[in-house]
Amino acid sequence: MEIILTHKNADFDALASSIAASMVYPGAMPYLPSSINPNVKNFLSMHKYKLKFQVSGSPQDLNLVKRVIIVDANRWERIENSGRYSLLDAAFHVWDHHPGESDINSEWSCIKDCGAATSLLVMKIIEKGIPISVIEATLFLAGIYEDTGNLSFPGSRGIDARAVAFLLDNGADLDIVNSFLKPQYGHIQKQLLFRMIEKGSIEEINGNRVSIIFTEVSGHTPGLSLILDIYHRIMGTDAVFGVFMDTRRNQSTVIGRSSVDSIDTGFIISHVGIGGGRPRAGSGVIKSVDQGYIREMIIDIMKTEQPSSPKIGDLMSYPVITVPETATMKEVAMLFREKGCTGVPVTRENSIVGIISRSDFKKVKNTKLMDAPVKAFMSDKVINIDLNSTVSSATRLMVKHDIGRLPVMKDNELVGIVTRTDAMRFFYDLLPE
DSSP states (O other): OEEEEOBSSBOHHHHHHHHHHHHHSTTOEEEEOSOBOHHHHHHHHHHTTTSOOEESOOOSOGGGOOEEEEESOOSGGGBTTHHHHHTOSSEEEEEESOOSOOOSOOSEEEEOOSSOHHHHHHHHHHHHTOOOOHHHHHHHHHHHHHHHTTTTSTTOOHHHHHHHHHHHHTTOOHHHHHHHHOOOOSHHHHHHHHHHHHHOOOEEETTEEEEEEEEEOOSOOTTHHHHHHHHHHHHTOSEEEEEEEETTTTEEEEEEEESSTTOOHHHHHHHHSEEEEOSSEEEEEESOOOHHHHHHHHHHHHHHTSOOOOBHHHHOBOSOOOEETTSBHHHHHHHHHHHTOSEEEEEETTEEEEEEEGGGGGGOOSGGGGGSBGGGTSBOOOOOEETTOBHHHHHHHHHHHTOSEEEEEETTEEEEEEEHHHHHHHHTTOOOO
C-alpha cells in the first residue's frame, strides 16, 4: 500500500501536487488533512467525484503501508498526525519546492527551488508521457498560479512556466482557475486593513525599514495574505510582519513579506513558530498572543540569526581612486580615460570634500577651463554609507539623492566605493561567485 500526504491547511498547490503524485505513483492514495483552505473546499465540493482522495483519515492498518509520498512539505511538523506516520517502517519520498533542512528520513527526494511543488510533478508527468484530463490540467494550473501569483512572484522559475504551458496546451480552463483563486476581500478584510493602517508604524532594523503590526481576529479569517500584501504596498517598507492574534485560542498567525534579500521571512517565521516559507513570503502559527514576546522574537532573529546576505562590502570597489581638490579637470579626464571610471571622490588631506563625475564635465564650457581645479566643478554634496549597511540601504540613498556612487566608510575612513552599476548587478543576480 502507498499513501500520499501533504501539509495542514492544504492550499491548491497541496491538493494539486497530491493528485499529480497519485498519477506519478499509480495506486497511491492521497490523504488530505482535516484543515483545508476554503477555496480548495469549494473546488472539491464540485469535483470530488472526479478526483481520487481521502479527507481527514488514514489507512485502517498502517502496517500495510510500504511507501509514503509527501508533497509540498519537507518537515514532519507540517503534516497532520505526523507521529503516526514518521515511525512507519516504510520508504519515504519527498516532493517539495522549499529548499531547506528536512527532518524526514527519505529514501528519495525531489526538493528544488521553484514556485510550486505541482510544477515538479507536472514535469514528471510530461517525462512519463502520462495523459491528463481537462479537470486535472485545470487543478494543476490553479496549484501553480496560486503559489506563484500567476508567475509574477519572485520565486517563480522557468520550470513553473514550462509546466503552465503544458497545462494550457492540455485544456486547463483559466476561467475556472480565476473563479476559485479570486481572493476574498469583503467588509471584514477591509476593516482589518483599515485598523492595520491606522496603527501601523515603521522602524529601522539592520538598515531596513520594517513594519511589525499586531491585529486581533476571531476564528478563521480568510484573505489575511492578501490584506498583508496590500498593507506592504501601502507602507512601502522593505518588509512587513503581520501578527493576527486569536485570543480565544491563544494563538497567532504570523505572515511575512519582504522585498529585500537581507530579510528572509521564511527563515524568520520558521524560528518564531510552526511554519516557514520562502525568503520573500512566509507564514506560520505560534501558540501565543503576547505582543511583546512575539515582537522581541522577530526582531532578535532578524538581528542575529538570519542567513548571511550580501553587504556593501561584498559589492564595493577598493582600493578607491581619489583625486585632490587641487587636481585640474584635464588631469581628472586623463584619469577617467586611463582607469575607465566615471566618478571619484575628491579629497582634502584625508577628508572627502566632494565627488567629481563624468557628468560634471558638461559644466566646462571651453577648453581653457580644463586647467581649472576640480573643486570648481565637483559636487560638494557627499553622501556616504557604512561598510556594514545593506544593499537596499545604498539603493535608497542613491535614488533619494539622485547620485550614482557612494563612498563606503569604516570608522570614518574611506574603504571603498559602491556605484549604481554595482547595485544593478546585485539585483539582477550578476554578482561573481
